[in-house]
Amino acid sequence: MGRHASGKNNYALSGRAVAALVAVLVLVAGLVVYLATRGDRAAQDSASPATNCVAGDLDLPVAASDDAIGQSLVDAYSDANPVVRDFCVRPSLVDSIADAAVYIAPNTPVAHQQLAQRNRTASTAEPAPVLSVRVGVAGASVPASAADIELESVAFPVDEEPAASALVASTIAGNDQDAVNALTNQRVAAIADAGNSPLVATSEDNVPDGYSFVPVDASVLYTAIPLNQGEKVSEDQSRAGQDFARVLSERFQDGGVDQPAISDLVWAAATPTGGETITDHTETGATVADGGPVNTLFLLDTSEAMAPYLDSAAAGIASAAEAVADTGHQVALWNYSSPLNPGVTKGYRRNVAFTPDAGEVVQTVNRFLTGGKPQTREAVTAAVQQVAETGTPARVVVVTTGTADGGDDGTFAGAVSEAAGAGVTVSVVHVGEGQQDQALRGASSSAADAARPDQVAISIEAAAGISR
Template sequence: MARHSSGKNNYALSGSVIVVGVVILALIAALVWWFSLRDNAQSEPQAQECIQGEMILPVAESQGVSAEALINQWNETGPVVRDYCVTAELVDSVDDAAVLLTTDNPRAAELLGDRTASSAVPVDVWTGQLWTAGDETALNDVDPAEVSYPVATDPDTAVAVAVALAGEGAPALIQRDREVTTDSDAEILAVGPAAGIHKGAGATEVIDGAEVVTLAHILSPAGDVTEEQSRAAAAFTDFHDATGDVPADLPDRSAAWAAVTEDVAAEETPEAEAPETAAPADTLILLDTSAGTTAAFGDRSIYAASAAALGPIARDLGAGGQQVALWNYSSPLNPGVTQGWRRNVNFSDGRQAADAVLRFGTGGVPQTRSALVAALANAADQSRATGEPARVLLVTSGTAQDMDDAAFTQAFTDAIGDADVSVDVVHVGGGEVDGVLAGLTGHTQITDPAQLESALRAAAGL
C-alpha cells in the first residue's frame, strides 16, 4: 500500500519542546552568573563604610624627621578607625597634633611642651653615612677628626656618626663642629641618607652603629584633639611599628648630645714619666708608616711629627760614631709583595737615614710584629759583625696582629738569639697598645706632642 507525504519533516521538534530547552538554558546561564558574582564578591575585600564620617589625624614632626612618607603610606591603605575614615595630615604645631614624630634623642621631651604622650613607638630606622666629593678611598679607615659633623642643621646624624667613629672622643668633635651645616663644603661630611644623595656627585659609605630611630609619640587628647583622634594615632603607630628594626646594641650618645650645647671639659693629659736614657748603640730605626700615622698629632700627623724628630736623631747618632739603618713598615701595598716592611737604608753614618725618613708615603695597616722580628734579625747580624751592642728603635701607632702571641714571643726570642740587641718602643698617639710587645721591650706611649722628641732621643740613647 502506497504512503503519501504530508510535506512535514518527521525529525522536527515540536514548539513546546523548543521553549522548554530555551528556558533550561536561561536558568543554567543565570545560575552560572549568580555563582560567579558570589565568588567575586567573596574574593574581593568589601569597602568599609564610614558610618561615623570622615576624620583628620593631625601629625606634627620635629627637625630631622620627614613625616610625609609615613603619612602617605598610611593614607594609601584607606584606614578606617572606629567607623571613621581617617586621613593623616601634617600640622605645624604639636599643640594641634594627635601624634608627634621625633628622632630618639634627649631633646624629644622638650618638644612635647605642655602635651603628654601615652607611649612612644619606633616607626622608622635610618643610618648615618659619610659623604665625600673626592676620591671614595678617602672614606676607608677615615680618621674621625677629618670628618665634619653638621651639628647646626642635622645634630642627629652628627652625633650618631661621631659616636660610631670616635666613641668617647665624640663630644669634643661635636663641640668643635657646632657651626657646621649640611651645606658645608668639607672634604668628608657626615650626612643622613637623603642628604647624602642630594649632595650631588661624590661617594657615600654607611657607618655601622650610626643608626637613628624615629619615634611616634601618641599624644593625649587636649584642646581640639579628640579621644577618637588619639585612637587613630595609636592605629597609625601600630601600622608603622618598627620596633624589630632597632639594633639592640646602639651606643650611649648622651655625652655627645650634651656637647651640642655644653662645653666639654678638656681632658688633662698626664705627664709621661721621663724614660731612662739608654747608652748609644748602632741603631735600626723601624718606623710605622701605616694609614694610622696620618691621624692628627698636635699640629701635624703622627708620621710627620715622628719623622721630624727622627731626622736630627739619626744625624746625632752618626756624629757620635754610631751606625744607623732605617726601615719603614705597614702591610703589603703592591701586587706580589708578601711582606710589610721595606729596607730603606742599611747601617751607615746616619745622614742617608736622616734624609730618607722625611720622604715616606703612608698606607696600609701596621703589621708591627712581623716587621719587628725581621728588624731584630738584621740588628742581631750587625751586632755579631761589629762585636758591639745594637738597638732597634721602633716608632709605632699600634699593631694589626699578623702573628699570634705565642708565635710572636718565640720569633722575637729566636731573632735575637745570642746577639747583644735591645729594643726600645715609642708608641705615638692614643691607639691601642700591643700588650705582648710592651712586655718584651722598653715601651713608652706618648700622647702629648710636646713630649715626643725627648722620648725618642732618650730611647735612642741621646
Template sequence: MGRHANGRNNWRLSRELTIGLIAIVVIVSVILWWTTAREDTNRNHATATPCINGTVTLPIQAIDSPQLAELIAGYEDSDPVVRDYCVEPQLVSSGVDAALTLASGPRDVTRAALEAVDRTPASDTWPIVFNTAIGVAHTNDVEVSGADWTELADRGVVIPAGKNVYARAVAASALTSGDIDRGVDLLRADRTLTVDDAVADGSPLLAVTEDSTPDGYTFYAPDDLAVSTVAIPLTATDRVSEEQTRAAADFARYVSAQVEQAEPDGPQRQLLSTADIISERFASVPEESKGSIDDGTDTLVLLDTSTNMDALIDGHRIASEVALLLDPLMLSVGRAGGRVALWNYSSPLSPGVTRPWRENVTFLDDTAGVSATKAVKGFGTGGDPMTRTSVLAALGAVSQRSTDTGQAVRFVIITSGTADTMDDRAFRDGLTAGGSGQIIPQVVHVGTGPLDPVLAEWATSNGGTAVTADMTVASIADTLQDAFGVARP
C-alpha cells in the first residue's frame, strides 16, 4: 500500500548526526577558547614587568657631569634588573648613603676618604667610568701649537682651582716634569684662584680639564694626558641594603663593558704616580696664612660635622677641605693676640649623649689657636646637622666671652643646613635672648642643602654676613677668609 502525506516537514536529521554536529561545535569552541586564552596569556607575559619585587634605588655619590649623565642614561635604557628589582640610579651627596662612589686620584687617598665615613669597597676592581683630558686653555692671540708641557711652563701657565683637585696635581706634575716640591708649590700658589678669576685677570694660559675650558679660550692638549674617574661599589651598611650593593655591582659590570679600560703608557704612568704624591702632600700639609687679623678678635668657630659634610668637592670631602682651610685662619687669630674656641656639632651619635654640640676648645685655651688646629684635624662626621640647637648653645658662650672682656667676639658658624625640629619662632626668640654683648656673626654655608633662612636673617641684621659658598675649594677659602676677617697680603 502507498504511504499517505500527513502535512508535516519530513527533513529531520537522524539522532546520530545531530549528536555528531553538536560535538564538532563543542570541539571547535574549545579550540577557539584555548587559542584566544593562549594569545591573551602570551600578551600578558609580553607586557608584564620583570620587576616582581618593585624598584631599588642605586645611590651614587658623585658630582653631576655631562659624561656621567650620559652613562647613567645608557644604563637606564638597558632596563637593568637585579634579582627581580628594577634599578633606578640616584645621585647622593654623602658617602654614608651611597652604594657606589665615583673617585679619581690615588687609591690610598680614596680609601682613606671612605674609611673616614666607615665605608669599605666591595671589590678591588674599580672600572674606569670616564677619562677627562688635561691640557692648557689659551687665548686666541697666543700660539701654543707643538709646545710641550715644559715649554708651556716657561710661559707662565697658572693652575686655577676646579672641581677635580687631582687633575690640578696631574697638571702640576706635567708642568714641573715630575718635581714633587715644585708641584705642591704650584698648587698652593693658585689655590684660591678660580677659572673666572684667572680670566678676569687676563691670564693667557690656564692648566684645565677640557670640560672646564672657559669661553673665549681654546683647549690644547700637549699629549693624551688624562685623569680617570673610577666606579667603586661599596659594601652594605645599616643605611645601604644588600639589594643596593648588588645594583652597584651590576652598574660596575655595565661600565666595564661600555667604557674602554685602557692603561696609561710608561711616561704618563710616571707623571700620574708623581701626581699621586703631589695631591697627597697638598691635601695633608696646611699652608701658612699670609694674612693677619688686625685687632686679634676672639673667635668661636662652630663647625658642622654631620654626614652632609661628606659631600665631594674637588675630589675630596668638604669636611677635609674645610679643616685644611681653617688651620691657617685660626693660627692667624692666635698670632694677632685673639683667643680661639672651637665647637663641632651633629646629632648625638653615642648612647647616653643628648646634646648635639661638643665644646672641643674653650676661650680659656691660651695656645694661640694651636689647640684648635689640632682638634679640627681629628673630627669625624656622622649624624644630622642640629644647627639651631647648637647655635643657641654656642651663642651663650660667645655672649659670655664678650661680657667678660668687654670686647667684640667673632662667631663663625660653618653649616650645611638645618635638620633639627625647632620652629622658626622659637629659634628667633632664642637668638634674640642669647645675643647679648658685642657679637660679630659670620655664617658660612657649604654643601648642597639650603641655608637656614632664620639664621641668615639674624646674622645680617646684627652686622654680620651669611654667605653660601660655591662648590669649589676656592670659593670656600674666600668665604672663610672673609668670615674670619683676614686681610689679604
C-alpha cells in the first residue's frame, strides 16, 4: 500500500518534546544562576565569616609564658577569622593558666608543672610547635661570635625573657650548675634592668634599639598546648583551643635552628622564682603550696639521718593529714630509706593507701623507727607513678634529709614531669642541713627548708597546702 502525504513536516518536534526541551533549558539556566550566586555568597562568607556564626561569638582565653609571643600568636589566629562549632572565635590573652583554654610555652617539664599546679591538663600528649625564635645576646658592643661570649658578662631577664635566658645560659655555660648559678646571681626582671652588664640575653625579635645582636646556636620552640575543659573553661572553648593549635601549627615554618635539650634545673632557674627556689638554702619560712589542699600522699624519709627530726616530722604529717581530710580530700602515707631486711630490694614501703580517714595516717606515722640511707629518687619515682595511675589530681609531699641514690638527673626529672602531666605535683621539705637534691627541688612545685626541728611541722603543713 502506498504512503500518503499529510502536509506536515516529518522532522518537526512534537509538542511533548518541545516542552521537555524547554524544561531542560530552564533547569540549565537555573543551575547557572545558582552557581554564580553561590560563588558570590562564598566570597561574601569568606570576607565576612560572621554570617556563618549562627551560635554567636565564643571567647577563647589564651595564656602564654611570654606575653609578647602570646599576643603575636593570638593576633595571627584572629586574622584567620576562625569558626568552630558555628561559633566565631574571639581569642584574647589572659594572665592566668587557670582561666585559659590553651597555653603557649616551650614544651618543657616546667610548663607541665605550671599546669599541674593549677589542676589543668593538656588535651594532647604532643603539643604542636607554633613558633621558633632565635636567641642570643644583645649589647651596645657585642663579641664577634657566640664563642667569644663570657658568661659573667651577661644579664638574664627572667620576667621578660625566661626561655631565652635559659637557653643562652645553658649554651654558654656548658654545664647545668654554672648555668643555674648565672641565672640566679645575674638575673634581672627585664632587659631595661640590665644595668652595668655589657650584654643581656634576649630573643632576636626583642633586641632594644641601638643594640646589636649575636645569636647562639639555639632557638626557643614555642608550642600551643590545648587544655581540657575545667572550672572556668567550657567544652566549646577547649575545642577552640585545639583549633588554635591546629591552625597555627599548620602555618609554622621551622627556622632551621633547634631548641637544644637542657635540664629541668636550668628551665626552673630561669623562671621568676625558680632560681631562688633551687639555690637559696637559707630559707627558714614556709610558703603554702599553690592550689590549697588536694588528695595527698605523704612520703617520709625514715633513714638514719632523720632521727633528730622524726618526732617533729611525724607531728607535722599527722597535723597536715587531719587538715587535708577535713577539707574532704583523701590522704596516704609511705615511708622509705634503703632495704633493711634480707631479700628486700625496694627501699620504700606503702603503709596507708588513699583514705578519707586521717586517723590511719596519724596512728601509723607515730610508729616509725629510723635506719638505712635515703633512697629518695627511687621512692619519689614510685610514688608519683602510682598516684598518677589514680587519674585524680593529687600532691606528693616529700619529707627528706637528702638523696643517697643519685643517678641521671634528666631521667628522674622526666618521671616527675610525666606524672605532672597527669595532675600530680610534688612538694618537698628538706629537713636538716645535709646536701640537698637539686634535681628534686627543680622538679617540685614548691620547696621549703627546715634546718631545725621546730621548723619541720609548719613546713610540712605548708607543703600540703595548709595555711595556719
